[in-house]
Amino acid sequence: DTGSAAATPIDPRFDIAYVTPVTIGTPPQTLQLDLDTGSSDLWVFSSHTPASQVRGQRIYAPDKSTTSKLLNGHTWSITYGDGSGSRGNVYTDKFTIGGVTVKSQAIETAQQVSSSFTTEDAIDGLVGLGFSTLNTVSPNGQLTFFDNAKPNLDSPVFTADLKYMKPGTYDFGFIDKTKYTGEITYVPVETDPGYWTFTSSGYGVGSGTFSSSPITGIADTGTSLVYLPTAIVTAYYRQVQGATNSRSYGGYVFPCNSTLPAFVFGVGEAKFTIPPSYMSYAAVTDGSPTCFGGLQSSSGIGVNIWGDVALKAAFVVFNGEEPPTIGWANK
Numbered sequence: 001d002t003g004s005a006a007a008t009p010i011d012p013r014f015d016i017a018y019v020t021p022v023t024i025g026t027p028p029q030t031l032q033l034d035l036d037t038g039s040s041d042l043w044v045f046s047s048h049t050p051a052s053q054v055r056g057q058r059i060y061a062p063d064k065s066t067t068s069k070l071l072n073g074h075t076w077s078i079t080y081g082d083g084s085g086s087r088g089n090v091y092t093d094k095f096t097i098g099g100v101t102v103k104s105q106a107i108e109t110a111q112q113v114s115s116s117f118t119t120e121d122a123i124d125g126l127v128g129l130g131f132s133t134l135n136t137v138s139p140n141g142q143l144t145f146f147d148n149a150k151p152n153l154d155s156p157v158f159t160a161d162l163k164y165m166k167p168g169t170y171d172f173g174f175i176d177k178t179k180y181t182g183e184i185t186y187v188p189v190e191t192d193p194g195y196w197t198f199t200s201s202g203y204g205v206g207s208g209t210f211s212s213s214p215i216t217g218i219a220d221t222g223t224s225l226v227y228l229p230t231a232i233v234t235a236y237y238r239q240v241q242g243a244t245n246s247r248s249y250g251g252y253v254f255p256c257n258s259t260l261p262a263f264v265f266g267v268g269e270a271k272f273t274i275p276p277s278y279m280s281y282a283a284v285t286d287g288s289p290t291c292f293g294g295l296q297s298s299s300g301i302g303v304n305i306w307g308d309v310a311l312k313a314a315f316v317v318f319n320g321e322e323p324p325t326i327g328w329a330n331k
C-alpha cells in the first residue's frame, strides 16, 4: 500500500493547524481531521457529541455504517498541551486516508469536547500518529492508524510536507523524491513515553554564529509553534526591535512591522532555516499592530516542541522501522 493526502491550513491568514480528508465506515463518511504526531488517539465528533458542543463540524455516525462495531466497555479521555480535551466511547470501523485503508481501526467517538474544539469548526477530530503507547483507551489501549497500516505499507514510513499558508501533503508507505532536495538526514528517535523525540544539533539566529548544542524535543505536527529553552528564545528576540515577553498575551510579542531574523536549527550535520515570515505567527488580535512570535519558551511545558512553524521548513520522514528514526531534508 501507498497513499497521499492533502494537509490544508484551517485558516488562510496563518497556519494554526492543518486538516486532512479521511473516510470512515460503509458507506464512507468524510471528515476533516488534524493529523497529530504529538498524540496517539484517533477521535472524531460524532452522533454521540451533544448538539450544544457541535458547531459546524462534520460528524461520524456509527449507526449509519454497516461495518461499525461498538468496542464494549471501552472509553477514552485526553487532554492536550493547550488545555483542550475530549472524551467518549470507542467503535471499530473501516478507515481510509489517501487510499490507505485499515479494515478495523479504533475510532474514538466524542461524548464531550472542550470549548476550543466546539469553536473550531474546521477540525472534526484528530488522528494521533504518535506511538501507540500514548493511546488513552481503557481498559485496552488501541493501535494508531499508522501502526495498523504499517504491515501493509510498501515501506513502514509516513512523511510530512507541510507548507506555509498553502496545502502540503502527508504520504504513507513511500518517500517521494520530488518533495525534497539534497539528502535526508536520519537521527535516532526515543520512543519513551511515545512521542517522536529526537535531538537537534543546535541553532543559530539569523546570520549569527551557529551554536552546536543538543536540543532534545518532539516533532509535533499537531502543535502550531516552536517551543524551545528560554536561553535560545531570548537570544532570538534580542534581535527583534520592541520584542517583549508579554504576560498578558502569554508569550513573546513584537511590533508586526519589526524586522525578524531567520531561525536556523540543526539535525546532524544538516541545517534548516525557518524564514522570518514563519517566525511572525499572527497579530495577537485581528488588526492589532502587535504580533505573536512563532518561537516561544518551553519552560513550564516540560518538553521542547518542534511544531508546524519548524516542520513546514523541511520534508520530514517518520520512519516506523525497528528502531524508529526521523529524517529531515530541505525542500
Ligand SMILES: Cc1c(C=O)c(-c2nnc3c4c(C[n+]5cc6c(C)n(C)c(C)c6c(Cl)n5)n(C)c(C)c4cnn23)c(C)n1C
Pocket: 016, 017, 034, 038, 080, 081, 082, 083, 084, 116, 120, 123, 222, 223, 224, 225, 301, 305
Ligand atoms: C504545550 C502546548 C501545546 C502542545 O501541543 C500547545 C498547542 N499548540 N497548538 C495546539 C493544538 C492545536 C492546533 N491549534 C492551535 C491553535 C491556536 C494557537 N489557536 C489560536 C487556535 C484557534 C488553534 C487551533 Cl484551533 N488549533 N490543536 C488542534 C490542538 C488539539 C492543540 C493542542 N495543543 N496545542 C500549546 C499552545 N502549548 C502551550
